[in-house]
Amino acid sequence: MARPAIVLIGFMGAGKTTGARMFASALGTRVVDSDKRIEKRLGCSIAEYFAREGEAAFRRVEEEVAGTLLERADGGVIALGGGTVGSERVRRALERHTVVLLQVSRATAWKRAKRSDRPLARDRRAFDRLFAERETLYESVADVLLPEVDRQKLKPAVPVIARAHEAAPGTTLLWSHAGDGGAPVWLRPGLLRELPPWPLPEASRRIAITDETVAEHHAGRVPGLAGMIEIPPGERHKTLATCERVWGALAAQGVTRSDHLVAIGGGVVGDLAGFVAATYQRGVPVVQVPTTLVAQVDSAYGGKTGVDLPSAKNYVGAFHQPAAVMVDPDVLTTLPPEELAAGYAEVVKTAIIAGGALWEQVASGAPVDPLMVRRCARTKLQVVAEDERDGGRRQVLNLGHTIGHAIETVTDYRRYRHGEAVALGLLAALRLSGQEALREQVGELLRNAGLPTTMDPAIDVDAVQEATSRDKKRLGAGPVPFVVVRAPGDVRYGQQLGAKDVRAAIAELAG
Ligand SMILES: NC(=O)c1ccc[n+]([C@@H]2O[C@H](COP(=O)([O-])OP(=O)(O)OC[C@H]3O[C@@H](n4cnc5c(N)ncnc54)[C@H](O)[C@@H]3O)[C@@H](O)[C@H]2O)c1
Numbered sequence: 001m002a003r004p005a006i007v008l009i010g011f012m013g014a015g016k017t018t019g020a021r022m023f024a025s026a027l028g029t030r031v032v033d034s035d036k037r038i039e040k041r042l043g044c045s046i047a048e049y050f051a052r053e054g055e056a057a058f059r060r061v062e063e064e065v066a067g068t069l070l071e072r073a074d075g076g077v078i079a080l081g082g083g084t085v086g087s088e089r090v091r092r093a094l095e096r097h098t099v100v101l102l103q104v105s106r107a108t109a110w111k112r113a114k115r116s117d118r119p120l121a122r123d124r125r126a127f128d129r130l131f132a133e134r135e136t137l138y139e140s141v142a143d144v145l146l147p148e149v150d151r152q153k154l155k156p157a158v159p160v161i162a163r164a165h166e167a168a169p170g171t172t173l174l175w176s177h178a179g180d181g182g183a184p185v186w187l188r189p190g191l192l193r194e195l196p197p198w199p200l201p202e203a204s205r206r207i208a209i210t211d212e213t214v215a216e217h218h219a220g221r222v223p224g225l226a227g228m229i230e231i232p233p234g235e236r237h238k239t240l241a242t243c244e245r246v247w248g249a250l251a252a253q254g255v256t257r258s259d260h261l262v263a264i265g266g267g268v269v270g271d272l273a274g275f276v277a278a279t280y281q282r283g284v285p286v287v288q289v290p291t292t293l294v295a296q297v298d299s300a301y302g303g304k305t306g307v308d309l310p311s312a313k314n315y316v317g318a319f320h321q322p323a324a325v326m327v328d329p330d331v332l333t334t335l336p337p338e339e340l341a342a343g344y345a346e347v348v349k350t351a352i353i354a355g356g357a358l359w360e361q362v363a364s365g366a367p368v369d370p371l372m373v374r375r376c377a378r379t380k381l382q383v384v385a386e387d388e389r390d391g392g393r394r395q396v397l398n399l400g401h402t403i404g405h406a407i408e409t410v411t412d413y414r415r416y417r418h419g420e421a422v423a424l425g426l427l428a429a430l431r432l433s434g435q436e437a438l439r440e441q442v443g444e445l446l447r448n449a450g451l452p453t454t455m456d457p458a459i460d461v462d463a464v465q466e467a468t469s470r471d472k473k474r475l476g477a478g479p480v481p482f483v484v485v486r487a488p489g490d491v492r493y494g495q496q497l498g499a500k501d502v503r504a505a506i507a508e509l510a511g
Pocket residue numbers: 211212213214217218233234235238265266267268269270271291292293294295298299300301302303304305314331332333334335336339342343417418419
């Protein structure tokens with residue numbers, strides 16, 4: 001039987017040629033470029049043929065050449081032309097291969113393509129429409145999603161993908177890029193039943209950190225655990241006191257720097273275990289196994305770890321990137337509806353940041369499904385790839401969190417779940433953004449999911465405002481910067497807002 005190939009896809013300007021060369025050299029094989037094959041068949045350049053015969057004629061030739069190439073491929077690396085996946089025959093032929101999507105933003109794609117002779121890059125409006133259409137098409141066939149960073153920086157991803165491709169072609173994998181390296185994010189329903197290659201050597205012992213509820217449902221399903229430390233569930237245990245207990249338990253079990261931690265649970269376990277991993281013996285690796293919607297769409301990625309202080313949320317922490325993230329959306333079936341709803345607030349936040357296909361899916365009122373989880377993960381990973389250390393763009397992820405965190409703090413982390421507080425914070429942020437219609441629409445989505453859209457009137461508005469000013473995004477004596485929304489997909493960070501406006505937005509929540 002013919003062996004599957006690694007097939008690179010992506011919009012024009014995504015860097016498929018460079019990407020394909022990297023895979024080919026890792027696999028010791030050569031690249032077949034579908035556009036070059038087509039030009040050979042045509043006897044002229046694609047641009048010339050396009051101009052002379054029109055798009056429909058070109059697409060017929062493209063389908064024939066690329067379809068045959070994919071159907072006959074026996075291993076190797078193939079770079080596909082940007083529009084080739086528009087063909088049903090090509091999409092069918094892709095099913096037996098490992099399809100790697102090189103993500104690129106619309107702005108970068110336009111910058112690169114407008115300088116070329118590409119026939120579909122002459123008019124910006126038509127280009128943007130095409131980009132939106134293809135975005136959905138690409139992700140529907142992609143097994144592996146690589147964020148937009150300098151393609152050379154994705155070198156660490158190549159052997160991981162190549163190994164997974166050989167062991168199980170078509171494995172779903174997103175790449176978490178950070179610093180000079182990165183880590184795999186495996187994401188598939190049923191993943192915990194059939195685990196991908198573990199990112200650390202056999203000799204490194206796996207010590208699970210989980211909470212008592214997750215221990216009951218799922219923690220035992222991760223194989224090969226040499227130990228398990230349980231913490232009580234809930235935000236109020238995300239403290240230094242809990243860390244101290246866990247550090248002590250690790251020391252008592254003789255855990256050393258050649259071992260690693262496995263955080264199995266929601267955002268509280270992930271943040272706390274990540275921080276323990278960052279600090280125990282000055283740092284041991286951690287694998288994140290997120291089990292709540294909040295964790296699967298947001299907190300498990302990006303390496304922000306930490307705990308709360310009574311006076312302020314997430315005030316003590318460290319950046320510590322996971323060695324891998326293993327996401328099985330099937331574990332969400334045991335999650336209580338209120339926890340699913342809390343996660344939905346982070347889904348809505350992420351969709352507003354992403355715009356495009358994710359926003360359309362969420363705005364339609366569609367229920368959460370594995371595709372939505374994957375789209376959220378992909379958005380977060382792209383933002384983190386652009387700004388790992390929160391110096392700029394990453395701050396957009398705080399949308400709704402400045403006031404949300406303040407509400408959590410003044411209510412001693414007991415009155416609202418994190419996601420519920422974020423739902424309120426989002427509505428306040430949309431008010432501060434002057435987005436009346438969007439605020440209405442988002443309010444309805446949140447209400448339908450069972451989330452609060454008004455704040456408990458017993459909560460002191462002034463206290464929330466005061467806690468807002470202690471937000472850790474504040475620098476020096478200046479006011480705390482906010483994240484505002486211009487439109488879904490257009491979110492700005494670092495905005496200074498008047499204290500009066502902030503108070504009014506909080507007071508409005510209280511009714
Ligand atoms: N680090 C980041 O980038 C980041 C991003 C977003 C949120 N967060 C943090 O995440 C935390 C909130 O996370 P959360 O909402 O996941 O809270 P959580 O970890 O407290 O989990 C919520 C509840 O669900 C239970 N649970 C977990 N998985 C379950 C399952 N599969 N079945 C049944 N019950 C299950 C837990 O025991 C807990 O009681 C907050 O502390 C927030 O600050 C961090």
